[in-house]
Amino acid sequence: MIDFHPEKARAFVLDDERAHWHDKALWFMRVKRDRAAATVPEWESLREAAEGIKLHTLSRLADYLEEFERNARANGIQVHWARDAEEHNRIVHGILEKHRVTRMVKSKSMLTEECHLNPYLETRGIEVVDTDLGERIVQLAGEAPSHIVMPAIHRKKEEIGDLFHEKLGTPKGLSDPTVLTEKARGHLREKFLRAQAGLTGVNFAIAETGGFVVVTNEGNADMGTTLPPVHIASMGVEKVIPRLADLGVFLRLLARSATGQPVSSYTTHFHAPLPGGELHVVIVDNGRSSMLSEEHRRKALCCIRCGACLNTCPVYRRSGGYSYSYLIPGPIGSVLGPHRDLKGHASLPFASSLCGSCTDVCPVKVDLHHQLLVLRQEAGEEKLVPLGKRLGMKAASFAMARPALFRAGGRFARFILRVAPALARVGPGAIWSRGRELPVAPRESFAELYDREEAGKPEGRS
């Protein structure tokens, strides 16, 4: 099964040193996030407000999109609508064709990844250059981003040095991040100066003012939209927020949650095209309206793509972005992927310990681990869970409904663990015990211990 998370994760953890390095690198981001959140006394109220604004917007999404469109048009922005990925790609290509664009620069947009825009344009003769450093690295390597905020988090600096040597002709053996970044700056500056159009994503679109905000640390969205005369911005329908003042809430949460910074370096508000240029916004549905129509899935549309749930997830940290079959990895991707196509991503709801850390750090309070649990149930009902697991669950529920059998099973397991622990490493039990330390078997079960304690208690004490 090609999409099976455990199989792909196994390959990742085989390289023990790298797996630990990855885990540590992401935990570092989580720690930075905690520190940044702690500097804001009203952090929890901000999360509640952000969640409330998003839920309010979703409850009147069509109205706010119409308001956005009306105001954007009044600002001289051209607004397009796309039902699906194909329509989005066609619209973008149409705009580029009209301007005879053959070289386009792009800043980070998970939506265009979702639509597979790059290959669509490349087969039509348009050079598309991803300009976020991490995105450029994975683009040169022919890979997809392994993290939504840090696309090349899985790559070591030596590998990036080799990649730049091969693709950009830099001297062999570079590994200093400062030197490598400087090389990328030179390479990409050339691309910026020669680009005929720039494409960006949209972090927030503001209904009230008819403009939108793009956030970067590198300044790549700004370089890509202030030099070429044509700017195309792709946004999902869920990106709109009602008022300009709402940005005050979201921007206090976004960067702190994402990278532990108090704000990103560039938070750019586009409300008009460059004089003499054109500004296009493509509003994309691509399955979002169907997600909105289901009560228990709706909240996933509140996501502002900060990546905090990835950084904190014990499974993501230890299995890497490429273990996930959906293009967005981690808890939010394990919710969004199966919401789109449960069959194609049936193992993702299980790529979680259900510890709930993702839900705790989410700046807009998406109920991630609850959604994962619901998706597990749906996968079970649709028989999308491997047979072994299904039978195991059936056996467990059979035993748990029969106390005598359950206790006998416990006694048997404790006995085996004591006298022949190797048996736990073979047969069906091996699926669970692989990669885990076996516990020291206690003499008695909790129920036995409890009964004994109760029996020994003097009357009247409880």
Next chain:
Amino acid sequence: MTARDAILAALRASGAKPAPAPRHPVPVKQGEPVARFLESVKAVGGHSYRVSDAAALAAEVARLPVWSSPRRVSLVPGLPGGTVDLAAVADPHELADLDVAAIPGEVGVAENGAVWVTGASLGPHRAVFVIPEHLVLVVRAGDVVNDMQEAYGRITLPRPGYGLFISGPSKTADIEQSLVIGAHGARSCAVFVVG
């Protein structure tokens, strides 16, 4: 049915229950804003200075090593020393070798060192915010606010059509999370508070 109408109809048919818009929390004020702002600018990789008036500003800026590089733009009223006149530049690509730009900020934000700058009178030269090797931003002390929520109370949009918060120099940590200053935009960012 157009794509627009189909999408709007599908969204309207989704049956999402009406949810009222929440109130925004009132931020706790944390210390004197200007002092905090000067600290925050340093924390985001910039340099911060406080000067008493326009004359002191001009003297301090003239002392910056980056201000001795040849291609300079000054958009700050009363700050002399610019060598490139934006009005004489037809195409923003001609700014590719700009060394430094001094730009007036309209709002400074204490919690994160961000400075709000706009393209009100820039014409086609929005690139001036990101293309120079170094940035000098100038904010009046009275324009420093506590936090982003307060900042949005001071900002007007959609006019002037283009504006951004700049918080320190351009940076990236995309290679093994090592912070590198000077990704695509400014390699350094000096922020002056006047007054």
